[in-house]
Amino acid sequence: MSYPETVNLPFNRASLQGEFQPLPPDTPDNGDPGFFLLIQGGDLVLFNENDQPVLPWGTLPLWVEPHSTVMIGLWQGKPLRAGRVARTTVLPSPFTTEPFNAYSERLNDRLLTLGGIARNLLSWDHESAHCPRCGEGMERHPGSWGKRCLPCGMERFPPTYPCAIVLVRRGAEFLLGRKAIWPQGRYSLIAGFLDPGESLEECAVREVREETGVEITNLRYVGSQSWPFPSQIMAGFVADYAGGEVNVADDELEDARWFTADSPPLLPSKRSIARWIIDRYALKVTTQASV
Numbered sequence: 001m002s003y004p005e006t007v008n009l010p011f012n013r014a015s016l017q018g019e020f021q022p023l024p025p026d027t028p029d030n031g032d033p034g035f036f037l038l039i040q041g042g043d044l045v046l047f048n049e050n051d052q053p054v055l056p057w058g059t060l061p062l063w064v065e066p067h068s069t070v071m072i073g074l075w076q077g078k079p080l081r082a083g084r085v086a087r088t089t090v091l092p093s094p095f096t097t098e099p100f101n102a103y104s105e106r107l108n109d110r111l112l113t114l115g116g117i118a119r120n121l122l123s124w125d126h127e128s129a130h131c132p133r134c135g136e137g138m139e140r141h142p143g144s145w146g147k148r149c150l151p152c153g154m155e156r157f158p159p160t161y162p163c164a165i166v167l168v169r170r171g172a173e174f175l176l177g178r179k180a181i182w183p184q185g186r187y188s189l190i191a192g193f194l195d196p197g198e199s200l201e202e203c204a205v206r207e208v209r210e211e212t213g214v215e216i217t218n219l220r221y222v223g224s225q226s227w228p229f230p231s232q233i234m235a236g237f238v239a240d241y242a243g244g245e246v247n248v249a250d251d252e253l254e255d256a257r258w259f260t261a262d263s264p265p266l267l268p269s270k271r272s273i274a275r276w277i278i279d280r281y282a283l284k285v286t287t288q289a290s291v
C-alpha cells in the first residue's frame, strides 16, 4: 500500500530517509567515535559549525558524565548515543543549546526527529527505573527498550499516547480553536487524547463535540505524526460539519470559530500535522514535507 505523505513529516522516522538505523539498547558499545544526542533541560545540545547547529560528533565530550549515555542506533553509519547533561553544566564554545520544539527555526527537520527519539527514550529510561507495582529496580528486557522486574515479573514497554486531531469543514469554512496559553491570534485544529475503550474515530467525534459543541460526519483518516511532547501519536482526520452551533463550553479552549482560506488566523508550525492538514484540506495549498 502507499502511505499518507504525513509519514515524511518531521518527528516521523521516515523523514530521516533511512540514515538512522535503530539498535536495541543492549547492543555492545565498543566506544568508537560517533554522534551525540544530548538533552539539557528542555534543550538540545548542538555544535556550532560555520554558524550552523549540527549534532556533536567524535568522542564523548569531557563535560558529559562517562557511562551516562546509551547507544540508540547508527546515524549515517556511525554510533548514535543519547544522554542527559546536568542543567548546571556550562557548555564550552562552540557547543550550544537550542530550545527543543517544533517552532525552533535553527533545528532542521532531521535534528527535530532525532531529538524527539532521544527525548522519548531518555524520558522512558528515567521513568521506568523502578517497578510501578513493587518498587524494585527494573532491568532491561533483552533486545528491546522494554523493562522487567525480576522480583514480581512486571513487564513494561515505552508508552505512546494516542490523540485524534480533526479538521471540520462546512462548505468553504473550517473550524479552528485556540488555547489561552498560545501566542495571541494563533488557532489550530481540535485535538485530544483517547479515552479508555475508545476508537480513534470515536475520540475525534467526542473531542469536537466536547470542545466546540459541533457534530461531525464523514470522518476520514489522513495520516499520523509522532509528537514527542512528551510521547504522543497524532492521528489526523478530516470531517464534515453535521450540525450544532459553536459553543466553547469546557475549559480546553478559549475560543473556536469558523475561518475561510481568504482570512486564516495565525496558524501552527509547518512542522506539525495540524498545519499539514490545514494547508492541504482547508487552504488547499499543496505542501511538501520538508526533509
Ligand SMILES: [Zn+2]
Binding pocket: 131, 132, 133, 134, 135, 136, 149, 150, 151, 152, 153, 154
Ligand atoms: Zn516489581
